[in-house]
Amino acid sequence: MSAASLSERMNGALTAEAKHLKESAGSIILIDFIFGMFMFAVGTPLFGVPFGVVVTVGLLVHASTRKAHYGDPRLNLFIAIAVLAVAYAAINSVVFGISTVDEAFRRAIRIFIVILLALFIGDKRIDARSLIFGIATGMMFNAAAYYAGIAPDAYTGFLTGWFGDKNVSGLWYAFIGLLFFTYLDDKKKKILAFALFSVLLWETGSRTSLAGYMFALLWLTFGKKIGLFAKFVLATFIVWAVDYLTENYAQVGVFANRDGSDLLRARIDEATLEKVAQTPWHGQGFGQAYVLIEGNNSHWLFHNSFYTLFVEGGWAWIFSTLLITLLATVLWKQQHQKGKERIIIAEAAIVLLAICSWRLGEVILTIPWAIAVGIGLSYLVKPEDAIAFYKEQNT
Incomplete structure (x- = not known):
């Protein structure tokens, strides 16, 4: 396939996806927009809690006063699996793991906040x-604040600002950039948004986020009309491609000066694998996904979300978390009006997050994960059925 035909197909897929999303969405809800403006500040603490989490709690409190727009049995199944899984992992952390009650409680609360965001x-x-x-x-x-010298500059030369970390920044600019220009329907605005967020993503210097962004675009382009087996094959290819690029091109060109950071990452990864190997099948408990590097007294969080899930809660925890993720975004089919078209933006977003989960810190069970899963859940019911349910509930 030529570059021109690939570009044409990608533009067509993005335009169609935006049309479907716009037709099944209403006008902008100002209060949700305002809360969203401050939600990204996950690297800025407020009373010891990330500011973005505080904003999320505020949005959830406000949203709890609203009525659900529809009911679907699959939402109840999602809630049941999620609540039972978190309860199991929290209790397991204290009874069989090495976590304190305080560690287990605080982590469980953070996870419940994220799950509630997905549900709402x-x-x-x-x-x-x-x-x-x-x-x-x-x-x-x-x-804008970062380049004006107003926002924090935690990693000189890389766009961070109130994210506090270049990889966290990269994850968010890739994830929100993907969703933002996909939801736009005007071609000129779409091109402008794509160009802007691509540049900002590049400025973060996060190689993993760049890879996730590219493969998410490919999934959005080709994933709508292929079956589950073909998606498995495509996912296997993506895993191989990311691994190949990481091993052979991670320090090429503008990334050639990453020897120091890559050496530290390699030491963290080595210590992580040792801890994973020492972890029993039921995990070590919430808050235990960190390592200590010899000669460095700091706690270093895992750079792999899948290992984090296993060490914190064992096989049952990682299986249940991945199950609700795949059910909401891949296995349960999101539908457009009359079921004629499928909406796969949630799938593409999860592809991005899965790649980032492999090489970055905590990605699964975070705010971006909740948004992707929530979008998947929101399109389980056809729009006309949702409207009928909402009218019925409000008469």
């Missing part, structure tokens, strides 16, 4: 489009 987006108490537009606006302000 899923039943449309929170409007995903308004939230994403708000987050994108806040992130553009973050970039």
